[in-house]
Amino acid sequence: MSIAQVLLIYIQLFAGRPSLKKLQLWADDGTFEDPITVAVGRSQYEPQWYGLQTAFSEIERLHHEVTSGGNPISMDLRTRYVVKGIGKEQTIDSKINIFYDKDSGKITKVEDKWDGKLPDSSIQNVSIDQIISPWWWVHYGESWAFWGWSFTWNMWWWQVCAAASWIKNCIRDDHRMFC
Numbered sequence: 001m002s003i004a005q006v007l008l009i010y011i012q013l014f015a016g017r018p019s020l021k022k023l024q025l026w027a028d029d030g031t032f033e034d035p036i037t038v039a040v041g042r043s044q045y046e047p048q049w050y051g052l053q054t055a056f057s058e059i060e061r062l063h064h065e066v067t068s069g070g071n072p073i074s075m076d077l078r079t080r081y082v083v084k085g086i087g088k089e090q091t092i093d094s095k096i097n098i099f100y101d102k103d104s105g106k107i108t109k110v111e112d113k114w115d116g117k118l119p120d121s122s123i124q125n126v127s128i129d130q131i132i133s134p135w136w137w138v139h140y141g142e143s144w145a146f147w148g149w150s151f152t153w154n155m156w157w158w159q160v161c162a163a164a165s166w167i168k169n170c171i172r173d174d175h176r177m178f179c
Contacts (some may be wrong), residue, residue, distance in 0.1 A: 003069050006098055006107065014079060016059040018049035027106040034094075034112035058082035062091065072097040072111075085146075 009022045023046055031038070032045040039045040052059060060080045068074035077094045092114055099109040 003066075003073055006073060006100060007066060007075065010096070010098060010107075010110070011061060011064060011077075013049050014052075014059070014077065015061055016049075016052040016056060018046070018052075023049065025106060027101060027104070027108045030107055031109040032112070033110070035114050055084060056081045057084040057087075071102065072099045072109075074098075 006025075009025055012018075013022060023042075026042065026045065028042050029040070030042070030045060031040050032048055033039075037048060039048050058081070061077070062080055063076070063078040065076045066073065067076060073096075075096045075098075077096055078091065079094065080089065080091045082089050095113040095115075097109075097111040097113075098107060099111075100107050
């Protein structure tokens with residue numbers, strides 16, 4: 001696989017356009033790292049790419065520039081994201097390093113450094129003051145409630161369960177014509 005192909009695939013993935021064909025160009029034990037995620041193995045990094053479509057209503061590449069064509073391939077990427085449901089817009093400047101196996105041509109590791117940095121852990125810039133603040137916990141709870149609601153709303157099973165319950169009640173109530 002050429003460097004141009006690797007870059008094209010990576011840019012398309014970051015634009016929220018994953019496909020099985022594109023993801024087959026990754027090694028099964030590949031790694032993806034950014035400031036909030038460390039995904040090791042196909043079962044962890046594939047959902048990261050498909051999750052972009054779910055989390056963001058708009059993803060726009062504003063700028064990209066290849067800074068090194070070696071191994072790793074390095075590039076600067078500026079991307080604008082709009083969070084689905086709340087419309088919050090965020091622009092992220094990334095420094096990307098793409099490592100690949102020269103023999104197989106598969107991507108083995110991607111480091112996505114926001115503002116050129118990778119944190120020591122997956123939680124960055126959380127201080128003790130934030131954790132003990134009641135407002136931080138209120139916001140934390142609201143965030144979980146929002147994601148829980150969106151997950152439930154997008155799942156069709158709750159509609160199926162509601163219909164099944166309605167049918168069960170109709171059968172139990174002597175097959176009344178209007179349930």
